[in-house]
Amino acid sequence: MSDSDRLQIIPLGGLGEIGKNMMAIRYQDSIVVIDAGLMFPEDELLGIDVVIPDISYLLENREKVKAILLTHGHEDHVGALPYVLKELNVPVYGSRLTLGIVEGKLRENNLKNVRLKVIRPRDIVEIDDFKIEFIRVSHSIPDAMGIAIHTPLGIMLHTGDFKLDQTPVDGQVVDFRKLAELGEKGVLMMWGDSTNADRTGFTMSEKVVGNTFDELFGKCTGRIIVTTFASNVHRIQQAITTAHKYGRKVCIIGRSMVNNVRISAELGYINIPNGILVEMEDISKYPADKIVIVTTGSQGEPMSALTRMATADHRWVGIEPDDTVIISATPIPGNEKLVAKTVDLLFRQGAEVIYERDMGVHVSGHAAQEELKIMLNLIRPKFFMPVHGEYRHLMKHAKLAESLGIPRSRIFVAENGQVIEVSRKKAVIAGKVTAGKVLVDGLGVGDVGNIVLRDRKQLSQDGIMIVVVTINKDSAQVVSGPDIVTRGFVYVRESEELIEDARERVKEALDQCTKKNVTEWAVIKAQVRDKLGKHLYEKTGRRPMILPIIMEV
Numbered sequence: 001m002s003d004s005d006r007l008q009i010i011p012l013g014g015l016g017e018i019g020k021n022m023m024a025i026r027y028q029d030s031i032v033v034i035d036a037g038l039m040f041p042e043d044e045l046l047g048i049d050v051v052i053p054d055i056s057y058l059l060e061n062r063e064k065v066k067a068i069l070l071t072h073g074h075e076d077h078v079g080a081l082p083y084v085l086k087e088l089n090v091p092v093y094g095s096r097l098t099l100g101i102v103e104g105k106l107r108e109n110n111l112k113n114v115r116l117k118v119i120r121p122r123d124i125v126e127i128d129d130f131k132i133e134f135i136r137v138s139h140s141i142p143d144a145m146g147i148a149i150h151t152p153l154g155i156m157l158h159t160g161d162f163k164l165d166q167t168p169v170d171g172q173v174v175d176f177r178k179l180a181e182l183g184e185k186g187v188l189m190m191w192g193d194s195t196n197a198d199r200t201g202f203t204m205s206e207k208v209v210g211n212t213f214d215e216l217f218g219k220c221t222g223r224i225i226v227t228t229f230a231s232n233v234h235r236i237q238q239a240i241t242t243a244h245k246y247g248r249k250v251c252i253i254g255r256s257m258v259n260n261v262r263i264s265a266e267l268g269y270i271n272i273p274n275g276i277l278v279e280m281e282d283i284s285k286y287p288a289d290k291i292v293i294v295t296t297g298s299q300g301e302p303m304s305a306l307t308r309m310a311t312a313d314h315r316w317v318g319i320e321p322d323d324t325v326i327i328s329a330t331p332i333p334g335n336e337k338l339v340a341k342t343v344d345l346l347f348r349q350g351a352e353v354i355y356e357r358d359m360g361v362h363v364s365g366h367a368a369q370e371e372l373k374i375m376l377n378l379i380r381p382k383f384f385m386p387v388h389g390e391y392r393h394l395m396k397h398a399k400l401a402e403s404l405g406i407p408r409s410r411i412f413v414a415e416n417g418q419v420i421e422v423s424r425k426k427a428v429i430a431g432k433v434t435a436g437k438v439l440v441d442g443l444g445v446g447d448v449g450n451i452v453l454r455d456r457k458q459l460s461q462d463g464i465m466i467v468v469v470t471i472n473k474d475s476a477q478v479v480s481g482p483d484i485v486t487r488g489f490v491y492v493r494e495s496e497e498l499i500e501d502a503r504e505r506v507k508e509a510l511d512q513c514t515k516k517n518v519t520e521w522a523v524i525k526a527q528v529r530d531k532l533g534k535h536l537y538e539k540t541g542r543r544p545m546i547l548p549i550i551m552e553v
Contacts, residue, residue: 009421012053013416014389017390027130033058033069056434066090072098073231085111086109092117094116096118132150135148141232142269154189157379164202165205189385190383190384199369208360210238213326216354221288221289224323224324226293228294240276248292251278298339321349328361382410414429417435468484469550470550471551502532
């Protein structure tokens with residue numbers, strides 16, 4: 001392909017993983033980016049707060065990056081924006097609610113003068129050779145969009161996260177007419193949400209949850225505590241509406257929940273009846289059967305409001321025996337143990353807990369297999385690329401597409417960083433760019449790498465032993481020590497003999513260094529570390545981190 005007739009598709013996140021969604025589309029000297037999401041850390045990423053995409057490719061081509069297009073306001077699609085926009089000051093296009101959520105994040109990160117461009121369904125934005133069209137879809141947050149990019153080579157369609165909900169809470173049904181119209185014109189390549197590609201049938205409508213809430217709220221005699229994702233605006237609305245129906249007050253708890261409810265209410269996406277909201281400190285003023293608490297903690301996060309309630313560590317709200325806790329969410333892969341632990345703690349406190357296994361308290365926001373088939377049949381793309389999912393999800397979606405008649409040679413199960421080059425007649429994988437994970441720890445972005453994580457893992461498994469020795473710099477004789485301090489290795493009071501043996505091994509290592517006239521501190525430390533490490537492993541079978549500290553006088 002020549003430079004002038006190729007389109008490059010470069011996924012920078014979201015393939016082979018849940019979260020961290022980001023994709024770059026390049027034609028000649030113009031790049032537009034779809035989404036900039038984060039991912040929450042897996043267990044082995046000790047101490048890491050969030051994981052964001054590596055944007056090295058975009059920074060290398062910063063003058064070509066023209067815009068960031070947002071499909072919706074979930075963290076896995078907008079959470080990395082504060083980090084990305086510090087490096088790339090480009091316009092950001094999204095719906096009112098999406099940009100409202102983004103604005104809050106930018107304020108928290110003290111980012112100003114960002115160009116936020118509000119768009120509505122069916123709006124068209126022209127950026128160089130791209131004509132970008134936004135299409136309404138249903139998801140678990142209002143204002144979710146698919147994005148059609150009209151290019152000189154053909155139409156590229158990104159479904160965004162979607163499901164084909166025929167009875168959405170806000171009445172905003174998927175724009176089937178526009179999707180069918182695009183399919184009729186001919187779509188060169190489609191990127192399809194694969195999150196639920198391994199689930200058969202159809203995903204239930206969000207209104208199912210509203211009916212379940214109605215049934216449960218009607219028979220509960222104590223307080224009702226509902227936990228869901230802070231961004232699940234429809235779910236929060238249904239909880240508030242049902243509480244109002246049964247004459248209950250509502251208390252919103254959890255920073256992200258409070259922020260999202262405030263933003264959604266200000267923008268008109270949540271209707272809050274007058275006088276229904278109460279503050280945490282006022283809950284005790286009302287009878288138990290007149291209170292609904294909507295809170296964060298659906299994933300069992302250790303510092304979340306629900307978990308602190310379950311451990312009796314919340315300042316204002318404790319769990320009472322007649323409480324009913326509704327966990328209106330499904331665990332993100334990797335969070336199953338945290339959620340199970342929270343459920344156990346809630347039961348121990350005497351609460352009745354209704355969680356995901358009980359039909360009707362949660363429905364997914366993503367399309368299952370039959371809906372994915374409908375979307376593929378509506379669009380009938382020439383080339384297809386499953387996105388947003390772990391590898392098994394991508395493969396399942398690819399096989400669905402193949403079963404509908406799309407040739408396997410035209411289906412691309414790609415990896416982050418691969419460059420897919422598309423022309424009017426063919427598409428090929430034509431190389432790879434830098435892509436991967438950037439770890440965010442506190443204020444540090446990307447400064448924690450494999451070596452630091454390895455050290456953290458060692459510290460968490462076997463602890464640390466610090467050896468302090470004072471040496472005369474002229475005579476190289478030990479003036480005091482060795483003193484030994486341990487943390488996370490052994491209980492010192494019950495291991496005096498082991499600690500004394502360790503001191504002897506350190507003395508032996510120092511004597512050997514003195515006899516050999518070794519004066520380099522680095523060599524002495526290595527000798528101490530080596531001799532002591534072997535001894536401790538022989539005695540305990542553990543390998544604590546050994547940190548020799550030499551002071552000179």
